[in-house]
Amino acid sequence: MNLFKISLAYIYRRKLNTLLNMVLLGLGTGIVVVLLLFGKQFEENLYRNVQDIDVVVGAKGSPLQLILSSVFHVDVPTGNIPLLEARKLAKNRAVARAIPLALGDNYRGYRIVGTTSEYAKHYRAELVDGTFWDAPYQVVIGAQVASVTGLAIGDEVISSHGLTAETASDKHESQPFRVVGVLQPTGSIIDRLLLTSVETVWLVHEPHAEEGDEQDRHLESHADEDRARDVLGLPMDSEADAEREVTSLLIRYRSPIAAVSFPRYVNKETKFQAASPAFETTRLFALLGVGLEVVRVFGGVLVFAAALSIFVALYNAMKDRRYDLAMMRALGASRGKLFVQVLLEGVLLTLMGTGLGFVLGHASTEVIGAWVREAQHINLTGWIILPDEFWLIGLALVLGSVSALIPALQVYRTDVAQTLVEVS
Amino acid sequence: MFALKHVGHVYGSRLVLDLPEHIEANPDEKWLLHGPSGSGKTTLLHIIAGLLKPSQGSVHIAEQDIYALTETDRDRFRGQRIGIVFQQFYLLPVFTVLENLLMAHYMAGVPQDKARVQQMLATLGLAGREHAYPSELSFGQQQRVAIARAVVNRPQLLLADEPTSGLDDTRSKQVLDLLVSSAREVQATLVVASHDHRITDSFDHCITLDEQVELPA
Numbered sequence: 001m002n003l004f005k006i007s008l009a010y011i012y013r014r015k016l017n018t019l020l021n022m023v024l025l026g027l028g029t030g031i032v033v034v035l036l037l038f039g040k041q042f043e044e045n046l047y048r049n050v051q052d053i054d055v056v057v058g059a060k061g062s063p064l065q066l067i068l069s070s071v072f073h074v075d076v077p078t079g080n081i082p083l084l085e086a087r088k089l090a091k092n093r094a095v096a097r098a099i100p101l102a103l104g105d106n107y108r109g110y111r112i113v114g115t116t117s118e119y120a121k122h123y124r125a126e127l128v129d130g131t132f133w134d135a136p137y138q139v140v141i142g143a144q145v146a147s148v149t150g151l152a153i154g155d156e157v158i159s160s161h162g163l164t165a166e167t168a169s170d171k172h173e174s175q176p177f178r179v180v181g182v183l184q185p186t187g188s189i190i191d192r193l194l195l196t197s198v199e200t201v202w203l204v205h206e207p208h209a210e211e212g213d214e215q216d217r218h219l220e221s222h223a224d225e226d227r228a229r230d231v232l233g234l235p236m237d238s239e240a241d242a243e244r245e246v247t248s249l250l251i252r253y254r255s256p257i258a259a260v261s262f263p264r265y266v267n268k269e270t271k272f273q274a275a276s277p278a279f280e281t282t283r284l285f286a287l288l289g290v291g292l293e294v295v296r297v298f299g300g301v302l303v304f305a306a307a308l309s310i311f312v313a314l315y316n317a318m319k320d321r322r323y324d325l326a327m328m329r330a331l332g333a334s335r336g337k338l339f340v341q342v343l344l345e346g347v348l349l350t351l352m353g354t355g356l357g358f359v360l361g362h363a364s365t366e367v368i369g370a371w372v373r374e375a376q377h378i379n380l381t382g383w384i385i386l387p388d389e390f391w392l393i394g395l396a397l398v399l400g401s402v403s404a405l406i407p408a409l410q411v412y413r414t415d416v417a418q419t420l421v422e423v424s
Numbered sequence: 425m426f427a428l429k430h431v432g433h434v435y436g437s438r439l440v441l442d443l444p445e446h447i448e449a450n451p452d453e454k455w456l457l458h459g460p461s462g463s464g465k466t467t468l469l470h471i472i473a474g475l476l477k478p479s480q481g482s483v484h485i486a487e488q489d490i491y492a493l494t495e496t497d498r499d500r501f502r503g504q505r506i507g508i509v510f511q512q513f514y515l516l517p518v519f520t521v522l523e524n525l526l527m528a529h530y531m532a533g534v535p536q537d538k539a540r541v542q543q544m545l546a547t548l549g550l551a552g553r554e555h556a557y558p559s560e561l562s563f564g565q566q567q568r569v570a571i572a573r574a575v576v577n578r579p580q581l582l583l584a585d586e587p588t589s590g591l592d593d594t595r596s597k598q599v600l601d602l603l604v605s606s607a608r609e610v611q612a613t614l615v616v617a618s619h620d621h622r623i624t625d626s627f628d629h630c631i632t633l634d635e636q637v638e639l640p641a
Contacts, residue, residue: 001523001526001527001529001530001536002530006527009518009519009523010518012518013518323512323514324514324516324517324518326514327510327514327516328516328527328531329475329499330473330475330502330508330510330514331503331527331528331531331532331573332499332500332502332503332504332528332531332532332533333499333503333531334495334496334499334500335495335496335499336496337531416475417467417470417475417476420470420475420510420514421466421467421470
């Protein structure tokens with residue numbers, strides 16, 4: 001016999017009641033666990049995409065829209081900026097590295113991004129198969145694009161104008177792309193993109209491109225040569241450059257000091273805007289946070305209801321058990337020992353409920369994760385344990401002790417002789 | 425084995441117990457607390473058991489003034505030196521017979537001796553019932569378990585409250601014999617509180633209690 005065994009025997013005795021308490025507490029903590037896992041991983045996913053991008057420069061408009069379109073690839077771009085201006089900005093002393101993006105087309109809803117191989121390097125996306133492009137109309141596809149569409153090296157890709165499959169207007173059927181490389185999964189946005197050279201995007205969208213005019217051939221014929229490249233890694237062409245545009249630049253500063261001066265310079269002195277991905281993401285998260293907060297409060301209410309239910313259960317149990325408790329005193333147990341026993345019973349009950357909550361929380365996160373992994377940008381899994389969850393266990397212990405406190409005190413105060421004569 | 429000195433107890437304004445003289449009992453003696461219902465037998469039993477501090481007087485058990493101990497020490501003292509058989513037995517319903525007896529070891533803070541418990545159950549004719557729950561036992565079996573639990577720690581004092589009430593002559597004799605033999609086996613002083621006239625002959629000492637007295641206002 002020991003206090004642990006005694007407590008379990010009494011908990012087992014009240015099977016239905018124990019079940020009710022466990023379910024209440026399990027649902028409450030389960031919801032909190034799901035929120036913790038979901039929030040944390042969602043945040044991590046967002047921040048993984050903005051990592052090492054200090055600022056994004058694009059056409060004026062909403063800064064959030066610029067970030068959503070150029071970093072997360074979920075919104076339409078704010079517009080384009082002239083290539084010549086982009087070059088100037090890239091040469092700015094504050095800029096260590098600038099990656100150009102040219103957006104406009106999609107393949108079955110996956111965006112085709114005109115950029116340089118720097119972009120893949122930035123997300124540490126290595127090729128698992130094939131090579132990077134060395135000529136226009138060649139694409140390298142992200143891991144998710146490959147797995148969902150089944151595209152492989154050598155396959156043709158017919159792009160559609162527009163950024164989503166639904167809004168796509170016309171297909172560029174005369175200019176199919178060819179897959180030349182497949183990237184490894186990275187858990188970032190690049191998994192869901194098709195990358196090509198900026199030149200390809202220019203060719204697709206230039207007015208005469210469809211007829212395959214001189215300029216087109218001119219670019220193509222030079223593809224393999226070591227042509228002069230600008231600071232962005234784009235080909236220099238004195239005739240055409242004035243007409244050309246890119247959508248945005250992903251910029252990394254040379255030093256942190258630039259974080260103050262560079263955006264101010266861009267926003268005041270140029271026709272463009274500079275938006276900080278970290279800042280906008282935080283803002284976005286704060287907006288979503290309200291919704292999460294409501295669910296969190298709901299979880300809290302359930303946990304509180306569970307605590308109350310445990311309190312009532314123990315309070316009634318102590319009434320039913322008063323002769324048992326008096327007998328234990330008669331057998332030599334001190335007030336303190338019985339106090340601890342009742343407290344332990346409350347703590348065990350909450351631990352059982354919290355345990356159930358953990359299992360429920362992780363399992364349902366994994367189920368939701370498996371479901372959204374295909375459809376959303378989020379790599380969600382239930383098979384990780386966050387440090388915050390240990391806090392939750394601590395909180396549950398406190399909760400259990402608190403709900404058992406009044407019943408335990410009542411037991412502590414009970415007069416044995418008085419109890420025993422009640423029925424005599 | 426116990427000594428009562430001027431013990432008296434008052435509930436509110438009711439004098440429920442008043443023992444003017446010194447009473448001293450020795451090991452192996454059999455004492456009867458005799459009197460009609462409401463004469464304070466149970467109160468005196470609780471006082472001797474260390475469960476109820478008397479309004480006046482002192483209780484010594486094995487030379488120890490038990491009400492001079494702290495409550496926790498008194499609880500432990502009771503667990504180790506005093507065995508009590510209550511009228512309602514108060515077997516713990518969620519535990520088996522075996523666990524009920526081990527509980528007496530555990531609560532008294534002595535090592536849990538399964539072998540001793542098994543052997544006790546065997547002598548009481550309860551072998552094979554170790555894992556039964558109290559509700560699965562007959563009245564007689566329950567009473568034997570309650571007696572076994574009271575003596576499992578080899579107490580120096582064995583107290584029983586109305587052990588024969590509601591029993592026929594044969595059963596009443598059996599229970600009394602069991603109490604006497606159990607007490608003798610561990611060399612405990614037996615104290616039985618009862619209003620049952622059939623059993624008075626079995627005791628060598630008797631404390632007779634009268635109807636309660638109203639305190640003069």
